[in-house]
Amino acid sequence: MQLKAHGNVNLTWNKNLLVVEVLGPFNLEGVNHCFKKIQESVLANKPAAWARIDILDQETLGSPEVMRVIGATYKWCLEQGCSGVGSVCTTYLQAEILEKTRVSTGMNLAGFNTLSDAEAWCCEQLNETILAAKKS
Numbered sequence: 483m484q485l486k487a488h489g490n491v492n493l494t495w496n497k498n499l500l501v502v503e504v505l506g507p508f509n510l511e512g513v514n515h516c517f518k519k520i521q522e523s524v525l526a527n528k529p530a531a532w533a534r535i536d537i538l539d540q541e542t543l544g545s546p547e548v549m550r551v552i553g554a555t556y557k558w559c560l561e562q563g564c565s566g567v568g569s570v571c572t573t574y575l576q577a578e579i580l581e582k583t584r585v586s587t588g589m590n591l592a593g594f595n596t597l598s599d600a601e602a603w604c605c606e607q608l609n610e611t612i613l614a615a616k617k618s
Contacts, residue, residue: 568600
């Protein structure tokens with residue numbers, strides 16, 4: 483029996499920033515559905531250089547299996563040319579999980595308390611990517 487999906491994302495593009503507004507707690511069905519939505523959006527709209535910002539609500543979390551899929555979304559985006567993933571965390575636990583993921587995987591992830599800080603960091607990552615592309 484398939485469970486009803488829990489958790490959702492709203493996706494918007496702000497020039498070359500993919501903004502992922504993350505809503506609610508997730509189960510495996512919900513996170514897989516959202517991963518597919520992210521993939522479809524990136525493949526349809528991907529600019530040459532881009533970054534991702536996640537805006538987490540206070541309920542954003544999931545089981546260890548769900549957290550592995552979230553990590554897979556980060557990895558997939560980075561493999562698609564994403565310069566970095568900045569997450570606006572609303573709880574200490576979210577920030578801790580993100581930091582542990584960054585340290586254990588080496589992925590270009592960063593957690594922030596405000597959207598403006600996440601945007602500034604993502605723009606720095608984009609600028610570094612663009613400069614590196616011009617040099618090669």
